[in-house]
Structures are given as C-alpha cells and as structure tokens.
Amino acid sequence: MARAKPNKELRPAILDEARQTLVAEGYRALSMRRIARAVGCTATSIYLHFRDKDDLLHALIHEGLERLHEQLLVSIDGIEDPRRRCERLCRSYLEFALENREYYEVIFSLHPEHMKRYPQALYRRARGNLEFFAESIAAVAGRAGDRKDSDYLQAHVIWAQLHGAVSLHLTERLDFRLSVLSFLDYAVQNALSALPSTDDQK
Amino acid sequence: MARAKPNKELRPAILDEARQTLVAEGYRALSMRRIARAVGCTATSIYLHFRDKDDLLHALIHEGLERLHEQLLVSIDGIEDPRRRCERLCRSYLEFALENREYYEVIFSLHPEHMKRYPQALYRRARGNLEFFAESIAAVAGRAGDRKDSDYLQAHVIWAQLHGAVSLHLTERLDFRLSVLSFLDYAVQNALSALPSTDDQK
Amino acid sequence: MARAKPNKELRPAILDEARQTLVAEGYRALSMRRIARAVGCTATSIYLHFRDKDDLLHALIHEGLERLHEQLLVSIDGIEDPRRRCERLCRSYLEFALENREYYEVIFSLHPEHMKRYPQALYRRARGNLEFFAESIAAVAGRAGDRKDSDYLQAHVIWAQLHGAVSLHLTERLDFRLSVLSFLDYAVQNALSALPSTDDQK
Amino acid sequence: MARAKPNKELRPAILDEARQTLVAEGYRALSMRRIARAVGCTATSIYLHFRDKDDLLHALIHEGLERLHEQLLVSIDGIEDPRRRCERLCRSYLEFALENREYYEVIFSLHPEHMKRYPQALYRRARGNLEFFAESIAAVAGRAGDRKDSDYLQAHVIWAQLHGAVSLHLTERLDFRLSVLSFLDYAVQNALSALPSTDDQK
DNA sequence: CATGAATGAGCTTTCATTCAT
DNA sequence: CATGAATGAAAGCTCATTCAT
Structure with a gap:
C-alpha cells in the first residue's frame, strides 16, 4: 500500500x-x-x-564541516596580515559555533563509536579546516607557503582552546555568573598567544 | 519473601x-x-x-567531581612555587581525564537536558575545582589569598584549553598522525601562558 | 505502570x-x-x-524429548521378546509423532542454526531414546546388555526410516492416493528388516 | 525513465x-x-x-524437482540390471541432497502452509520421480512395464528411508560420533532390502 | 530494605509489497 | 518491461520504571 x-x-x-x-x-x-x-x-x-543511522549522522557531520569550511574561508578573504588572519579565523570559528549550535554539536559531540565507519575522504576534508590555521600560523612565522609540522601542531592547540571554550559554554558547564563574551574573548586571546612571536621573522 | x-x-x-x-x-x-x-x-x-537514572547520574557526577577535587588537591600538596602549582594542576587534570575517559565524558559532556534537575548545591561544589586554579593564579600574580574575578576568569580559560584538548582526543577528532603526548604537552604549555607574567608582581 | x-x-x-x-x-x-x-x-x-527466542525453542524441544522418552519407556514395559520390543518401539514412535504432531515437529524440524546453543546435556538426554532401540537390537542379536557400536548404527537407520516416513506425511509430501496407514506399516516393517536375523544367535 | x-x-x-x-x-x-x-x-x-514470494518458491521447488528428475535419469542411463538401477537411484538421490543441502530442505521440508497454493500439476510432476523407483522395483520383481500399486508403495518406503537419513543428517540430529558415510550407506542398504527378493519371481 | 513479576514504550532494521511513472 | 519512492507490519530485544508483597 x-x-x-x-x-x-x-x-x-x-x-x-x-x-x-x-x-x-x-x-x-x-x-x-x-x-x-x-x-x-x-x-x-x-x-x-x-544506509543506516550512522550514515545519517555522517551526512550531518559532512554538512556541518562544509559550512564551517565555507565560513572560515569567507572570513579571511582579503585579509593580508597573517596575525589578523589568525584572529579572524578564531572569531569566525566561535561565531559559527554560537550561531550554528546545531551543526557544531553534531560535528564534535558525536561519540567515536559512531564514527568507526566515517569515510576517510571526509576526514581528510575535515582536516582542511585546520590547514587554514596552520597556514596562517606559518605566515605569522614568516614562512608563508612553507607550512611545517609544528605549525600544524600549534593549529591543533589553538583549535583545542576554542573548542574547549565553546563546548563548556554549549554544555552549560560555565559558572553562570561569568560573562560569556569576556570568557570567549579571553579564550581567543589566549589561543593566539600560541602564535610564534612576530620577532622571529626578523 | x-x-x-x-x-x-x-x-x-x-x-x-x-x-x-x-x-x-x-x-x-x-x-x-x-x-x-x-x-x-x-x-x-x-x-x-x-529517584531515577538521572539522579544516579548526578550522584556519579558529584562523585567524579569530588574525586577530581581530591586528585587535584593531592597533586599540589607540598608545592610552594605558584607557577609549578599551576602546572601540576593542569597535568593532574589531564591525568584524571585520560584515566577515566568515559567517566570524564559523563561529568563534563553529558547533554544539558540530563542536567536540568542537577542540584544547584552540586554546581557550587563543582566550582571548587576552579578555585584551585584561581587561587594559584592569584598567587602567581603575587596576590595569594586575594583572589580576584579576573583570576577566576583566567582559570576558566585554562580549564577550557585543557578540556578542549582532552575532549578532542577522547572523541578521536585529532589527526591520527599527531603525537597525542606532544599535543597535550603543548596544550598545557599554552594554557599556562595565560598566567600573568611573574614580572607583574614586582 | x-x-x-x-x-x-x-x-x-x-x-x-x-x-x-x-x-x-x-x-x-x-x-x-x-x-x-x-x-x-x-x-x-x-x-x-x-533468555531469548532460542532458549524458548530449546525448552520446547526438551519438553518434547521427555515426553517421547516416557512414551517409549512405557511402550516396552513388560515385553520380553526383543523382536517384539523393537516393533513396539517403532509403533510407539509413530504413534507419538501422529498424536503429538506439535511436539514432534518442534523436536525435529527446527533448523540447526537455532540449535547452536542447545545445551550439551540435553543432547545427551536425546540420545537416550536411541539407546532404547540399540539395546533392543543387541538383545535381538542375543547380546542383551552388550550393546555394540553397530547396534547403535542400526538404531539410527531404523530411526531414519521412521522419521522419514513420518515427516513426509506431516509435511504432506505423500501422494494423496496413498493409504497412510499402509505406508507407515510398511515403513515399520522395512525398518525392522534392519534387525539382525534371529538365526544369528543360534 | x-x-x-x-x-x-x-x-x-x-x-x-x-x-x-x-x-x-x-x-x-x-x-x-x-x-x-x-x-x-x-x-x-x-x-x-x-506473483509473490511463495510463487517464486514454488517455481524453485518445481525447478528442483526437475533437476532431481534429470539427475536420477542420468544416473541409471545404460544400467540394465534392475537391482543395480535401484541402488543407483538411491545413491543419486543422496548425492543430490548433499550437494544442494538448503535447496533440498526447501523442496522437501518447507512447511505445508507455504504449499497451500502449490499447483496440482506440479505435484503430479513431482510424483514422476517416484515412478522411477516404482518402475525399477517392478522390474526387480520381474514385472518390468507392469507397475503395480504395491511397487509404488514400496517406492515411497524407500524414499522415506532416504529422506529420513538425509534430513536427520542435514538438520544435524545425528550423534556426532557416528560416521555419516557409514550411516548413509547403511540406510541405502536397508532401503534396498525393501525390494522384493529376486527369488519371488521364479 | 528488598524482591519478582510485569509493563509499555521504545529501539534499529528488514521484509514483502504497491503505486505512479 | 522496468523503476524509484514509499508503505505498514513486523521482527527480536532492551530499557526505565512500578506495584504488591
């Protein structure tokens, strides 16, 4: 029927x-x-x-990653100064998380158990977002176009700071008396302190 | 019967x-x-x-926070230098998370929906852990015993860095080519860069 | 509720x-x-x-085997002549199948896939029914109490004849023009022809 | 499209x-x-x-019966001695069952419920296989070409023995310590003992 | 303080089947 | 002759929870 x-x-x-x-x-x-x-x-x-429930979840994640990617891309369009690029990337990342809570949570809060069959290709795509950071970091160090492993590592640390701040906020673990904006602002600031000092490039 | x-x-x-x-x-x-x-x-x-399963979960979370509290307490026992105290707190925090993976997730990532009925009193208790950090931070700034709001804020940021690093790792979102230990180490290092420079206190 | x-x-x-x-x-x-x-x-x-569906099915089989066992036991009670014992066993077996179709089908038609977890102990119990036959066969050969492997083999062959006849009937594969009773009678007769000729014992 | x-x-x-x-x-x-x-x-x-799944199953059964028919036909090709013909039929039947295990089960053990709509015509065709046996049996009795009802009955009994042996084996109800080959061999032997003794025809 | 029996809602997934195109 | 989208029923099973005892 x-x-x-x-x-x-x-x-x-x-x-x-x-x-x-x-x-x-x-x-x-x-x-x-x-x-x-x-x-x-x-x-x-x-x-x-x-195909099944996991497949659906993977599609969700994929969607989210694409959007995040796009937003990050747009955010640094036309910005030349590498330090400012980094800052823009950070702020854009936070904005995305706050304005697209749905997507953000889907992307990062799903338990690994459900990720077992997540297609390799998408993982690679996801890493693309970190390359944005890594490249900007290399540029800050005066090595634009010559991205090193340590830049990639630094990118992860910055990411961790942003992600930690965002997720404590989204899961409502923050002290309610805290100003969320100050907190996020401070977090960005601290994330950026991971950047190589500009003096290095002289 | x-x-x-x-x-x-x-x-x-x-x-x-x-x-x-x-x-x-x-x-x-x-x-x-x-x-x-x-x-x-x-x-x-x-x-x-x-009362029900959520109630049990809340008790677990409470218990977990207590254990974390204790572990943090022990970790800084006898350490005088405030900077080193901070570092010990960070490393101890990471250890707890890594040794109690799933437990950690429940404590810090359980969906807010399940936390609706979590008693206020326990939230307050939870914040105790952050006070450890805040007090050490105040001490670093040469204001031991005179903890300010900004110290508390800084404590949150450090926490965010640690939590972010840990949860990216636990949820297996890190690039598999990355050395987890280096990553965590770097994260701690960056968390600590949030500390006021010791020069300030002169 | x-x-x-x-x-x-x-x-x-x-x-x-x-x-x-x-x-x-x-x-x-x-x-x-x-x-x-x-x-x-x-x-x-x-x-x-x-415990689960298979467990239920196993219980059914167990029940059936017990009943069959009992009926066979009763059927040869007081019968001394070994040849007549064999015949009684055969007829009793058929009667059981015809009168307890439910049990019989459960016992023998369940797919092996569902028997994987069938407890060993029950298997042993099931073989008990064949021992009835084997012992009577030994007796026919004049070796009462000295049951040999070949008797056990013969018992299986007799059983196969009975089971084949019964199940073709129960699954309605027989030519409808055939007299079921003659057919079964003939099958018993042929089953018994597997018995060692009485002359052997002289 | x-x-x-x-x-x-x-x-x-x-x-x-x-x-x-x-x-x-x-x-x-x-x-x-x-x-x-x-x-x-x-x-x-x-x-x-x-029409539906049952229809497909019926077609499969039909096909199976045809294949069995053919295989039986081939097996006795060129064999003159009626006794040997019977033996060949039996062995060929067993071979078919063993080489097409699950197929065999569907053909001969599928629950009658699914056979309700099985076309009469096919049933008649199925009986053809038994005619092979019946005719050989008549021949053994020295009445080649003059097949009687009793031959047909005997054919059924032989069939029952074979089917019983095969299905006990396929459904794994046999004692695992038994040699399957000996068992099947013995079953054939006993099936053939249903044949009229050649002396009768004198 | 504890139990055993029971419940109802829910889960993911598969199946045979149907319809308009 | 064939399709793609959809259906409803059902499957085995687990879960948190309740109630009388």
Missing part, C-alpha cells in the same frame, strides 16, 4: 529534523522513528536515503 | 559499580539492570537509593 | 502457545509478540521466563 | 540467483531485495515474473 508521492525534498528534511533533535535533546533522543514522525514519513523511508 | 541481606552499604556499591562500568564500557552500557546484576541486587532496589 | 498479577502459570502457557503456532503455521509465523498476544501478556514478559 | 535493459531472460536469472542463495546461505537469507540486488534489477521487477 504505497502511495508514491515522490517527495524529492525528503532527504534535507530528515537532516534538518535530525539536527534539531540532536541539539535540543541529545543523541539519546534521536531515533529513526522520531525523525520519521516529525517529517511525516515512515521510518522505512529514511532507509531509502541513508 | 524479603530476605533482608543486611546490605547497609548498597548505595556506595551501586555507585562503585556504575563508575566502573562507565569507565570500562561507556555510557551506552550503563543500564539499571546491568548495575543491579553486577552489584548483586535487583533493579528495583536501586530505586530505593536513587 | 506494572500491574503485578503474578501469573505463576505463564511459562507453560507460553510453551503451549509456541508449540501450537509452530505446528499450525511454521517457524516463520512464530514471534515473541504473537505468543505474547495469544497468552495475554507483553512480549517483554516472555523474556522473564526465557 | 524506464531504461529498457533488454533483459529478456530475467526470469531464469532470478531463479538461478535464488537457488544459489538458497544453497549457499539458506532460506533465511532469501529475500526479494537480495535476489534483486544480486541479479541486477529492482525488487519490483521480480513481481513482473512472479
């Missing part, structure tokens, strides 16, 4: 719904049935668009 | 078991039935000691 | 229902939910009495 | 695939989707060639 109303927009609708539920109520509340109910199809239909 | 096994200490036994399961097999494996089986009582009995 | 009406007779009720469904509609129609519906409990309740 | 892959021979391809799946992985693995995937069409397409 299949009424075929070819709902071409089902896939994005599923992703939207999943993202919202994930943010609002966490992974445990995310079930295929629930998504189906919310978008108005049967659970079975979801399996026409995604 | 209630054979009263005089198990006066059931509550701590439940928590012990729950913690072990959590550390060893993660959140997904933590079910009331399973805890009951492992501890040698029925699932029903658990409800005599905990 | 558990109304505890302690239905002490649930376990046998489940087994009864399962047996009936199995015979009437085959394994594919046998589901936990269906059994539950029929006996008036929830599917979950079944799991209080049986 | 129907790209008409001129797959005129889809029906046999489906049957081939179904048979292979059946032999290799058993009934449980036999789903419409799976067949479709393997054969390179959609599940829907199967329904153009078969």
